[in-house]
Amino acid sequence: MSQLKRNLISKLKNRTAKLGVVGLGYVGLPLAVEKAKAGFQVIGFDVQDKKVQLVNEGKNYIGDIIDNELEDLVRKGQLKATTDFSFVSQVDAVAICVPTPLDLYKQPDISYVVNSARSIEKYIHRGMLIVLESTTYPGTTEEVLKPIFEETGLKCGKDFFLAFSPERVDPGNKQFKTKNTPKVVGGCTEECTEVAAMLYRSVLEGEVYVVSSPAVAEMEKILENAFRNINIALANEMAILCKKMNIDVFEVIDAAKTKPYGFMAFYPGPGLGGHCIPLDPYYLEWKAKEYDFHTRLIEVSGEINDRMPEFVVENAMKLLNKHKKAMNGSIVLLLGAAYKNDIDDMRESPILKVIEHLEENGANIQFNDPYIPQFSHKGKSYKSVDLDVGLDKADIVIIITNHSCYDYENIVKKSKILYDTRNATKEVKENREKIYKL
Template sequence: MRRLAIFGLGYVGREVASLALEREFDVVGIDTDPAVVESAREGETVRDGSSDRFEATTDGGSAVEDADGIVVTVPTPLDSSYSVDLSAIEGVADVIATGLSPDPRGTLVVLESTIPPGTVADIVVPRLQAAGYEIGDDVFLAHVPERIDPGNDEWLLAEIPRVAGARTDRGLERAVSFYDRLLDADIHPVSSTEVAAASKIIENAYRDINIAFVNEVALTLDELQIDASEALDAADTKPFGFTRFSPGAGVGGHCIPIDPYFLIERAASNGHNSRFLKAAREVNDRMPAYIAERTVDTLVRGGTLPQEATVLLLGKAFKPNVSDTRNSPYFGIRTKLESYHTSIETYDPTLPDESTVDSPYQEVDAVVLVTDHDEFRTLDLRRMSDSGVDILIDGRNVFSPEKARSAGLTYVGVGRS
C-alpha cells in the first residue's frame, strides 16, 4: 500500500495523517471544512503537512479514486435525544462508493470512528454493494477503533495496541498488515467488525462505570461526613481486586460520556434495557450540577447570595494539560451557576483566548477547580486568599483541606468537606 486517503481531519485524523507521513505513505486528507483543509496544507495541524507527499482537499470523490487504502475518522456525535448521529459515516460511505475506481484492485477501507456494533454491516456494506463492489474482492472492509489519549506523552499513537475486525478473512489480513506497517504496537485480530466495535465501547464504558462508582461513593460518604479521598486511598492499599478511580466534577471528551450510549441504543433496539450503563451515565452527568450546587450552598452559608457573587472557574478543557473542551463539565457547572444569576469568570492556561482573566488569582467570592491542569496543582492558596477569595471548591480533590483552611479559605471537595 502506498497512497492513503483519510476522511476527517479532526484530532484523530490529523494524528493518523502525521504518523502515516512519518511512515512514508503518500497521504491525502479530506474534510468538509475548507479552513481545516487549509491549516492541514500549511502544516499547522498535520506534521509534515506541507511536504510533497501530503495533499488536503474537500473533494473526497477524487481523493479515493487512486487510493490504495482509506481510513475514516469522522465524528459520530450524539443528538439531543442521546441517539448516535451516523450521518457523517453515511456521507463518507456514499462518497467512497461513487468515487472508487471501477477497478479498485482490492482497496482497503478502514473505519476508525467509534460506531455502534452493526454499523459496518448496516450502513457501509449496502452502499458499496449497491455500487457494484464485491466485499472481500474489489474492496476489503475493516473496523479498527481509534485509540488515542490526547496530552499523554507516555502513550503515543504508534505505541498503542489496536483491535482489528473485518468482513472477510482476507480483509482482516490486509488490515493487520496495514497497521503493522503504520504502528509499532501489537494488533489484536477479532472475528468481526461487531466485536471490534463492542470492544471500543467496553473500554470507555468500563471507565465511565468506575468513575460513576467513586462519584456515588463520594456523594454518599459526604452525607456521612467521611472523607472519600482518604477512604479510597485506604481501599487502594489492597494489592489485588481493586483499581483506584477518583471522583470529580464530571467527565468530558468525545469518548467516555458518549460511547456507552452507542451500546445502550443498540441494545434497546433489540429489546434490552442496559440499566447499569444508564445509571453510570446519570451519575456522571449529574456531577457538574452537584459542584455548582455545592458552590451556591457554600456561598449562602457564608452570607453571600449567589446572584451577588462572582465565581472563578479554573479550567475549561475536559482533561488536564490539553486545550480540548469537548463535553467538558465546565459548561454544565457554568450553566447551573448562571441559572442562579451568578457572575462567572474563566481562567484556563491552555485556552488563553477563551479566558476572561489572565491569572488564577482574582478578587472573587469563590474559586471552583474544574480541570486539574498541572499549573493549578501548585497554586499558592495563601495568595488566593489574600486576593480576596473566601471559598475554594475543589472539583478534583487536588488540594489538602487542612492547607486550604490554614490559608484562610473555606474548603469543599468532592466527598470531602
C-alpha cells in the same frame, strides 16, 4: 490469496500504497501524520476549508502532534490535505475518522460516517481498503457501510476490503500515542481483516490484535468506555455519600488503591468530558433496545455522571450560604475549561453544564484556562480572565480542571472560598481552612 489482496499487501509492505484519512481532527490528523512518517504518501480529507488550509501550510492545531514533524512531512510532499473527495480514486486505503455525536435525544448521529461513506462510494475502486475508526454501535460497518459500498456493484471481500478498527486516542497522554497504542482490527471477511491488519502493522509500533468481525471490534470499543463510565459513576456516587457522612472520598480512594490486586482507582469530579466516555455508552444503550434489552447498569451510570455538574453547583451554593452570601449576584471563578488536565480539548467538558446551572441561579461567571483563551456556549462568549485579577474579584473559586501549571498554593492563598472538585490542592499545606473538596 486473491490477486487483489496480494497486490495491496505488497504495496503496504514496500510503502508504495497511497493512503487516505477522512476527518482531520483529534483522531484523523495524528493517524495521517503517523502514516506519512512510516513512509507512505498520505492525503487527508476534510469538509472544513480552514483545517485543510492549516495542514497544507504545515501549521499544527492538535496538541499530540509535534509541530515541526507536520511541517516537515508537508514540505516533503508526504502529506497533503484537500476538500476534494475525487482524490479518493487515487488512494489504496482510506480510514474514516469523523465525529459520531449524539442528537438531542441522546441517540446516535452517524450522519458524518454515512456522508463520508457516500463521498468515498463515488470513487471506490477494486482492490481498495476502507477502515472505519469512528466509535459507533455494533453493526455499523456491516449494516450501514457495506451496503453503501456494494451499491456500486463491487463485492466486499472480493472486490474491496472493509474493516473496523476503533480509535484509542487519549489526548495529553504522555506514554501512549497513536504510534504505540495497541490496535484492534476486525474485518468483514478474513481477507479484509488480513489486509487491514497489515496496514496498521506497516504504520504503528503497538500490537495489532485481530478479532473475528467488525461487530466484535465495535463492541470492544464500547466496552472500554462503558467500563470507565461505570467506574467513574461509582466514584461519583461514593463522593456524594461521603459528603453526607463528612468523609474525604479522595482519602478513601488513596487508601483503597494500596491494595496490590483487585482494585483500580477511579476518581470523582464535576462531570464527564471528552468525546468518548460521556457518549459511547449511549450508542450501546440505543442498539440494545433493538434486542429488547435494557443496559440498566450503563443507564444508571450515565444518570449519576450527568448529575455531577448540578451537584457541584448545589454545593457551591451551600458554601456561599455558609459565608453569608447568595449565589445570585456572586462572582464565580471557574478554573479550567478543558475536559481533562493539561490539554486544550473542550469536547463535552463539564464546565459547560456547570455554567448552565450557575447562570440559572444568577451567578456572574468568569473562567481561567491557560490552554483555552475563549469559547462560546449556547450563543454566549466567554473569555479567559487574568488569573490574579479573577482571584481578587471572585466570591468563590471552583476548580473544574486540575491543570498542573497552576500554582495551587497561590490560588488557595488568594481565594476567599476554594471549592476543589479534583483534589488538586492535596499538597497545599497553608490556608486549608479555605479549601472545600467534592
